[in-house]
Amino acid sequence: MTGELLQLSSLSGGYPPVSVFRNVDLTIGKGEAVGLFGPNGHGKTTLLKTVAGLIDPWDGEIRFDGRRLNAEGVMAARISKHLNYDLFRRRRIQARDVVRAGLIYVMQGNLLFPEMTVDEVLHIAPSASRGRSGVSEMQSLVRDLFPRLRERRHSKIRYLSGGERQMVSIAVGLLALPRLLILDEPTLGLSPKLRLELSEAIARIRDAQVPLLVVDQNVEFLTSLVDRLYLFDHGSITSEIDKAHMPSHDEIMTMLFGSAP
Amino acid sequence: MAIDTFIFVLISGIVLGGLYALMAVGLSVVWTTLDVFNFAHGAFVALGAYVAWQISQSAPGPAGFALAAALSVAFMFAFGFCLHFGIIKPFERSPNIVLLAVITTLAASSIIENGIQLVWGPREKQIDPNIDMRVDFGGVAIAGIDLLSLAVALLALAGLAVFLRRSATGRAMRAAAQNREAAELMGFNVAFLFAIAFGIAAATAALAGVFIGSLRFINPSFGADPLMKSLIVVIFGGVAQFTSPIYAAFIIGIVEAFSIYFLGLYWAPAVLFALMIAVLMIKPEGLFGNRQKTL
Numbered sequence: 001m002t003g004e005l006l007q008l009s010s011l012s013g014g015y016p017p018v019s020v021f022r023n024v025d026l027t028i029g030k031g032e033a034v035g036l037f038g039p040n041g042h043g044k045t046t047l048l049k050t051v052a053g054l055i056d057p058w059d060g061e062i063r064f065d066g067r068r069l070n071a072e073g074v075m076a077a078r079i080s081k082h083l084n085y086d087l088f089r090r091r092r093i094q095a096r097d098v099v100r101a102g103l104i105y106v107m108q109g110n111l112l113f114p115e116m117t118v119d120e121v122l123h124i125a126p127s128a129s130r131g132r133s134g135v136s137e138m139q140s141l142v143r144d145l146f147p148r149l150r151e152r153r154h155s156k157i158r159y160l161s162g163g164e165r166q167m168v169s170i171a172v173g174l175l176a177l178p179r180l181l182i183l184d185e186p187t188l189g190l191s192p193k194l195r196l197e198l199s200e201a202i203a204r205i206r207d208a209q210v211p212l213l214v215v216d217q218n219v220e221f222l223t224s225l226v227d228r229l230y231l232f233d234h235g236s237i238t239s240e241i242d243k244a245h246m247p248s249h250d251e252i253m254t255m256l257f258g259s260a261p
Numbered sequence: 262m263a264i265d266t267f268i269f270v271l272i273s274g275i276v277l278g279g280l281y282a283l284m285a286v287g288l289s290v291v292w293t294t295l296d297v298f299n300f301a302h303g304a305f306v307a308l309g310a311y312v313a314w315q316i317s318q319s320a321p322g323p324a325g326f327a328l329a330a331a332l333s334v335a336f337m338f339a340f341g342f343c344l345h346f347g348i349i350k351p352f353e354r355s356p357n358i359v360l361l362a363v364i365t366t367l368a369a370s371s372i373i374e375n376g377i378q379l380v381w382g383p384r385e386k387q388i389d390p391n392i393d394m395r396v397d398f399g400g401v402a403i404a405g406i407d408l409l410s411l412a413v414a415l416l417a418l419a420g421l422a423v424f425l426r427r428s429a430t431g432r433a434m435r436a437a438a439q440n441r442e443a444a445e446l447m448g449f450n451v452a453f454l455f456a457i458a459f460g461i462a463a464a465t466a467a468l469a470g471v472f473i474g475s476l477r478f479i480n481p482s483f484g485a486d487p488l489m490k491s492l493i494v495v496i497f498g499g500v501a502q503f504t505s506p507i508y509a510a511f512i513i514g515i516v517e518a519f520s521i522y523f524l525g526l527y528w529a530p531a532v533l534f535a536l537m538i539a540v541l542m543i544k545p546e547g548l549f550g551n552r553q554k555t556l
Contacts, residue, residue, distance in 0.1 A: 052446060053445070054442055054445065054446070095445040095446060095448075096445070096448055096449075096450055099446065099447065099448035100448060104446075105446055106446075107442065107443065107446065110443060111440060111443070112439075112440060112443055113435065113436045113439040113440050113443065113444075114439055114440075115435070115439055116432070116435060116436065116439065120426075120432050120435075121436070123429070123432065124429055124432045124433050124436060124447070125447060127429065127433065127447065127448060127449065128447060128448030172447060176447065176448065
């Protein structure tokens, strides 16, 4: 059990009363880059938001570096239609604890803080990593990865392009000194040129020994980046593929949707 | 209208505007960060004034007045900070938090008002700032306390702006106001930041209350008028930027001063409300507002 960084065991969750994912088992080892691939709308983002502590898990266990992050037991169902039971229900996981533990989630299509400048956002970003060493190294890595952010440091986030906004999101995640960085569709909706630029940056983040969990729709990018790939379908993990057996785009499509007639 | 009368009315409008700005900013800070409207804001003004009055009873002189103001502001910050956990925080995940917050803040307002009546009684009081200085301004003598209240209001607003724009906590507060989820993912304690916002609102209300209490008489329910004025200011100016209610407050203050002079005390609120309705019809997001509300 020592090599495992993140371990999800039979994790279930969703937006009550709708169950979105069920019995998810997933492990990420130290220094590993892992991919998660699956069709849109099948619950990948909900799963990751749960792991990040934004949504309460229903059942199962989230362990990070041996420490349990969510409360024990099963989430109780709503007991009364008439009483505001939510008032007395405690959160089963706290985003703050997750971030403190070093698990950093970069949201999909993150709008960040529209009225703040890039500089202001990057200034408050390392608050989670306060007091830990390595912030200045990470700052120079971020400067290296995204030279464009330096040019736009006085712009408000709302005036940035989608790609630049994604760069700020990833930079914010990196400045928190992640022990595991989760990137949720980092290249979603970007132009091919920006997509390439961002993919290269993410490959360099992996080369800088930052453990990664990446969700993306681009199979070629994902298979070249990661050590292991999980396929996610209909709210659960359907298979796990290691480096030696990385499939092509067509093979994955066959695995997920069956063979073409 | 003689020129010295004009200057006198204008300056009293500006002084009024400074106090309105102080109150309206507190209201808009809560509205932009917590997404709720704080109906207890007027009661905060009243409680701040009464706390300062109590302290000034045992600390005479201008120094005593300064001490009373400072202690009242500090007390109200702590009061607002704690109150957030009582009346807003429990409902933060409820889908109808806006409605619930209307009820809880109204309840808090009523409790505070009656608490004041219980402790200090219904008789009118006035804080004595012990500042007898008068400043000659273009042939018009302006009371020192008027100038002091304007200066302190402007200083407090500038300090608040610096806090929100430069300090790490202030920036984190703005971040939590603009995108709560993203702020949580950065590890901020959003509930704590929201409580600070509520505390700041109460503190600015107290500061306004101290000066109102030294300009006119106070009674336990005098907070209703400041609440209404700050509501007009916030609607009039919009809350797109930290500065928009401030500009609006000075406009409203000057308009009020001139309508009192020309139309009389009883018609001034009608003028202000007419102005507010006109703005709501023509530019519903406020004179300096846009659709986005941010801190």
